[in-house]
Amino acid sequence: MKLRCIAILNRQDIPVYMRSFDDAPSEESTVKYQYLAHTSVDVIEERMANAKSSSDLYLGLLQTVGELAIYGYVLNTGARILLVISVPESVVRSAAIREIFQQIHAGYIALICNPFNEGGKLVSSKFDLIINELGRVHAA
Amino acid sequence: MEKQYKSVGEEAWKNNTEKASAELFIFTYGSLVVQLAKDYEDYSAVNKQLDKMGYNIGVRLVDDMMARTSLERCSGFSATAEVIAKVGFKLFLNVVPTVTNWSADAKEFSLILDDNPLNDFCELPPKAVADGLWYSNVLCGVIRGALEMMQMQTEVAYVRDVLRGDDVSEIRVKLVRMLDEEVPASDD
16 A cells, blocks of 8 residues: 555535655646545535434545546544555555554644644644655555 | 762652642643744744743742752852752652763763653744743743752853754753852842
8 A cells, every 4th residue: 555645624624734755756646636625525415415414524535537446534623634555455454544643643743733723734843744754655 | 978969859748748739730831832923923032031930949049949849058069069950850850861061170060851841732833943942941940940049140051952853852050159148139
């Protein structure tokens, strides 16, 4: 399983954080991930509309586009986290994906709790470190 | 002597303290610092304000501490340092800094804080680091105010801080002189 991109959107579906782990990042790939994030949002809305219970933050596999699979996770405040991975040969355990989401969630909480954090902009070196670490472990 | 202070501090923490939410305290302090930064726009002025606020807290806090622990008069400045670290900090922040770096004339020492609860979740923006903000400067004021109530005039300042990239946080306490029966001058 190769992690390709992590994106965080706020309640209004505006991307506040986007990080891709491609070997050769290009203008085209950033645009591609932004496009994927937007299309996934529709799927999220659909899933949340007919959700049986809102207690599970993990939304599971949202869609597959070519060789990429996108997973979603909603925070209680309405923000969404999207994870793009390249489709693996072996079956991916949802527990592993869930764990990655939980690590991102924990980092996000620490970021929000920073008193110097300006509303809306996610700029934090600690959060970048966490995301880098995830990238290193899963995208290598 | 040291063991005695440590057990006094721990016992007072266990029995004579009402506990409150740590997160509430941390967030309140964080908002306070951010608001000061916005109001003054000059981080050295923020440092001074935090110190003043700490001073006002310290002059009252020391009576509270004395009421909860039945400590007798300190035998010397080194005993005072131990009381600050093992009883004062323990009672109010539940951390015990290390007392080190005594100067040759035993009038200055350092408190090394490995773990400052005020710093949880906090990340200083680059401008704050560049302009010299000491985030927990209120602690320096508290120590200064408390010692002044105990008839010691001191200068207390931060020298290192983990939020600014140093490996530990260090506060330097310097005894200027003993005050004998004088009313301490107010700060402003």
